[in-house]
Amino acid sequence: MPKAxxxxxxxxxxxxxxxxxxxxxxxxxxxxxAREEAHLxxxxxxxxxxxxxxxxxxxxxxxxxxxxxxAGAAILAAAWKDGAFxxxxxxxxxxxxPLWRWLFGAVFAAYSAMAVMAAMAPEMSPDGSxxxxxxxxxxxxxxxxxxxxxxLYAALSQGLEMLFLWAFAFGRHSAAALVHCAFYLTLxxxxxxxxxxxxxxxxxxxxxxxxxxxxxxxxxGTSAYTDAAVACVAFxxxxxxxxxxxxxxxxxxxxxxxxxxxxxxFVVLYPLLRLAWRKQWRGCAVMLAAAMxxxxxxxxxxxLYYGNPAAPLLxxxxxNDFVHVSFEQDYxxxxxxxxxxxxxxxxxxxxxVRGRLLGGFWGPLFLLAPVGxxxxxxxLGRKMWLAGAILAxxxxxxxxxxxxxxxxxxxxxxxxxxxxxPALPWLAAAHAIGGIPDLPGKYLGDAGWRRLExxxxxxxxxxxxxxxxxRQSAGYQAAxxxxxxxxxxxxxxxxxxxxxxxxxxxxxxxxxxxRNERLLDCLQxxxxxxxxxxxxxxxxxxxxELEGVRVxxxxxxxxxxxxxxxxxxxxxxxVYAEGVELPRESGWRVWANPNPWGAPLAFDGxxxxxxxxxxxxxxxxFLQAEFGRAEAVDEVRLLMSDDQFGVQMQLxxxxxxxxxxLLGGDPPRRRAAVPLTLRRMxxxxxxxxxxxxxxxxxxxxxxxxxSRHARAWGIREIGSVDAYHLFQLE
Amino acid sequence: MEGIDRxxxxxWRWAGRRAVLRFRLEETRGVQFEAVLVVPExxxxxxxxxxxxxxxxxxxxxxxxxxxxxxxxxxxVPEEWLEPGKDVTAELTxxxxxxxxxxxxxYMLSSAGFTL
Numbered sequence: 001m002p003k004a005x006x007x008x009x010x011x012x013x014x015x016x017x018x019x020x021x022x023x024x025x026x027x028x029x030x031x032x033x034a035r036e037e038a039h040l041x042x043x044x045x046x047x048x049x050x051x052x053x054x055x056x057x058x059x060x061x062x063x064x065x066x067x068x069x070x071a072g073a074a075i076l077a078a079a080w081k082d083g084a085f086x087x088x089x090x091x092x093x094x095x096x097x098p099l100w101r102w103l104f105g106a107v108f109a110a111y112s113a114m115a116v117m118a119a120m121a122p123e124m125s126p127d128g129s130x131x132x133x134x135x136x137x138x139x140x141x142x143x144x145x146x147x148x149x150x151x152l153y154a155a156l157s158q159g160l161e162m163l164f165l166w167a168f169a170f171g172r173h174s175a176a177a178l179v180h181c182a183f184y185l186t187l188x189x190x191x192x193x194x195x196x197x198x199x200x201x202x203x204x205x206x207x208x209x210x211x212x213x214x215x216x217x218x219x220x221g222t223s224a225y226t227d228a229a230v231a232c233v234a235f236x237x238x239x240x241x242x243x244x245x246x247x248x249x250x251x252x253x254x255x256x257x258x259x260x261x262x263x264x265x266f267v268v269l270y271p272l273l274r275l276a277w278r279k280q281w282r283g284c285a286v287m288l289a290a291a292m293x294x295x296x297x298x299x300x301x302x303x304l305y306y307g308n309p310a311a312p313l314l315x316x317x318x319x320n321d322f323v324h325v326s327f328e329q330d331y332x333x334x335x336x337x338x339x340x341x342x343x344x345x346x347x348x349x350x351x352x353v354r355g356r357l358l359g360g361f362w363g364p365l366f367l368l369a370p371v372g373x374x375x376x377x378x379x380l381g382r383k384m385w386l387a388g389a390i391l392a393x394x395x396x397x398x399x400x401x402x403x404x405x406x407x408x409x410x411x412x413x414x415x416x417x418x419x420x421x422p423a424l425p426w427l428a429a430a431h432a433i434g435g436i437p438d439l440p441g442k443y444l445g446d447a448g449w450r451r452l453e454x455x456x457x458x459x460x461x462x463x464x465x466x467x468x469x470x471r472q473s474a475g476y477q478a479a480x481x482x483x484x485x486x487x488x489x490x491x492x493x494x495x496x497x498x499x500x501x502x503x504x505x506x507x508x509x510x511x512x513x514x515r516n517e518r519l520l521d522c523l524q525x526x527x528x529x530x531x532x533x534x535x536x537x538x539x540x541x542x543x544x545e546l547e548g549v550r551v552x553x554x555x556x557x558x559x560x561x562x563x564x565x566x567x568x569x570x571x572x573x574x575v576y577a578e579g580v581e582l583p584r585e586s587g588w589r590v591w592a593n594p595n596p597w598g599a600p601l602a603f604d605g606x607x608x609x610x611x612x613x614x615x616x617x618x619x620x621x622f623l624q625a626e627f628g629r630a631e632a633v634d635e636v637r638l639l640m641s642d643d644q645f646g647v648q649m650q651l652x653x654x655x656x657x658x659x660x661x662l663l664g665g666d667p668p669r670r671r672a673a674v675p676l677t678l679r680r681m682x683x684x685x686x687x688x689x690x691x692x693x694x695x696x697x698x699x700x701x702x703x704x705x706x707s708r709h710a711r712a713w714g715i716r717e718i719g720s721v722d723a724y725h726l727f728q729l730e
Numbered sequence: 731m732e733g734i735d736r737x738x739x740x741x742w743r744w745a746g747r748r749a750v751l752r753f754r755l756e757e758t759r760g761v762q763f764e765a766v767l768v769v770p771e772x773x774x775x776x777x778x779x780x781x782x783x784x785x786x787x788x789x790x791x792x793x794x795x796x797x798x799x800x801x802x803x804x805x806x807v808p809e810e811w812l813e814p815g816k817d818v819t820a821e822l823t824x825x826x827x828x829x830x831x832x833x834x835x836x837y838m839l840s841s842a843g844f845t846l
Binding site for chain 1: 756840843844
């Protein structure tokens with residue numbers, strides 16, 4: 001089948017199956033709907049059900065093309081039998097004024113054509129081509145879920161990825177992007193119908209166009225992302241609530257919002273508040289139970305795979321070795337204040353016309369968002385602001401422009417309600433023209449992430465896909481290089497991400513999971529002077545019998561302290577009596593808090609592995625060894641790196657038959673000789689950790705040393721493309 | 731081998747005008763020679779300008795000694811100067827010295843050796 005057709009089939013089959021399931025669900029909901037809204041809501045209400053089905057197939061490792069085809073055929077047959085394909089004599093919604101009928105129709109048609117072409121083009125969005133579809137491709141190859149410990153994004157909820165997987169099976173990357181595009185295009189139509197339903201058709205039409213024509217919504221909604229789908233599903237929850245849909249249906253769609261993105265789960269507050277306001281407690285319970293049905297698979301999977309139902313977040317609450325607390329601490333800080341954002345006063349212009357610092361922009365029209373406050377005078381306006389506020393609540397945790405997308409339809413609606421009605425067609429038309437790729441580049445200069453063109457030749461595969469991708473993305477070439485030069489079971493450690501969905505090899509990006517960070521740490525210990533084991537802290541105590549020793553960290557830097565971000569680490573803990581080291585025996589029990597999993601690394605005799613707290617220092621952290629019997633001890637030596645100036649330590653000892661007691665503090669430190677074979681030791685440790693190859697870019701911090709001293713590291717370059725170099729560990 | 735005082739003060743020793751150390755390396759690639767020392771005011775007043783560093787008789791570089799204070803000097807050593815498993819000498823030669831009582835002094839050496 002020509003590629004363009006397989007793309008259309010993959011996406012179309014997914015959307016059709018979702019719609020069919022939704023038709024059956026809506027029939028059972030006995031919801032009175034007009035023709036114009038019934039099909040839209042059918043797609044959105046069926047999507048959670050189809051997603052749930054694929055989730056079950058993934059859990060059963062039953063994802064095969066034939067199984068998907070059979071399941072799809074069964075859904076369509078059941079829907080046929082249920083009368084889903086029959087035309088129903090439904091009452092139409094109040095008509096749109098002619099001006100709006102033409103304006104909305106023309107703009108929607110033009111943007112739909114552009115969006116479908118953009119989504120059909122080979123996928124090259126940063127997150128879509130890397131983790132969204134990289135993980136989908138992995139599930140497809142493995143026929144279902146697998147524990148992926150090299151990518152923390154694999155632990156995010158993946159409700160939409162389940163639909164991507166269905167489409168990917170038949171049309172690969174572009175089919176998945178097209179499924180997302182279906183939500184992007186459904187949302188403005190839902191907004192229009194909601195406006196008609198609520199007696200504000202002009203506002204509905206205008207709000208729909210405000211969202212549709214925003215540069216950020218266009219580029220995001222036509223990529224294999226999730227944000228436009230989140231916005232669409234969240235809007236549908238409000239729609240269903242306002243239509244007094246049964247609590248189970250609203251709950252299923254509300255839970256699906258969580259399955260799309262953790263933070264979108266807040267949307268269930270909207271129907272919940274309404275039901276609680278009306279004292280419909282049974283409805284509250286039914287809605288929450290239904291929401292659990294579509295939301296629960298993801299925390300359950302994370303709990304089983306990673307020991308943390310909220311992975312990759314809340315790692316202090318559910319400690320695990322999949323994602324380090326230190327990563328989460330840094331990540332949360334980063335997301336709250338992106339580089340270049342010094343003050344929140346920068347946000348209005350960054351979000352609307354600049355977009356370089358926050359990853360996209362909504363367009364100058366949204367500078368008028370405060371006008372939407374006028375809509376608070378109307379009941380509908382208050383409802384829109386309430387829903388918008390609920391969905392914008394998590395925004396402070398990640399200030400990227402696209403994280404406002406779930407709230408954007410409601411803000412758009414409020415704006416349309418607040419602005420003078422005669423101005424709406426002009427504003428909508430200007431916004432629509434101003435959003436055409438790449439007019440924003442003409443009047444805003446070098447603004448942020450947006451569609452620069454509509455690559456229709458690439459979309460229709462009139463231009464070779466691989467050549468087009470190679471031209472658009474340097475990382476694509478690197479992914480193909482990895483695919484060509486490594487065996488199928490290769491594990492490639494990279495310092496930065498590449499479009500990994502274009503290789504079947506496992507790519508472990510340095511920061512993307514606890515395992516990767518630990519592997520990278522071995523590399524960095526050999527690479528950076530400050531991380532090398534060149535300091536020895538020595539506790540000398542009167543000779544005495546002890547059953548164990550414990551080193552406790554006693555400093556809790558205050559917020560803002562220069563040492564606040566220090567991590568504590570110990571390369572080796574050695575115990576001595578009269579200058580002779582106590583041999584480490586199998587009866588020793590070693591433990592640490594936090595990161596008990598890493599404690600053995602301080603007792604393995606390797607200068608490139610170390611126990612790390614993987615959490616910013618705080619008083620009470622400890623590393624200990626219990627000997628299993630009383631041993632004479634007069635000295636404890638800690639081999640450490642020089643990158644932890646905030647660490648203050650005490651030594652505790654466990655007297656025979658007694659508890660832990662303080663033996664001393666503030667140990668003197670002396671220099672320790674660094675083994676010259678540290679690089680080779682680090683490479684050996686990477687090999688033992690499963691790494692077979694290293695992928696480096698000439699801009700990577702490790703490039704200079706690794707390329708110049710490849711033989712000292714024990715690595716060999718086996719290929720390069722553009723500025724990427726692939727090394728094999730020998 | 732020679733030119734380094736036997737007495738250890740905390741973590742340093744006096745170095746003579748010509749200090750020679752002998753090493754045996756397992757790894758010779760990507761290796762640097764590092765010397766950590768303190769130049770006293772007296773050496774500067776004696777007219778010192780530099781301390782020459784030679785590895786296996788070849789000049790690796792010069793540690794500036796014209797100003798008093800702490801110095802951590804590090805220089806990559808060409809791989810071909812070294813041979814794994816074979817002895818190699820490092821020679822540090824100051825261009826001045828001074829007298830403390832009857833003792834000839836140059837600088838206070840904390841550490842010297844090959845590192846990454």
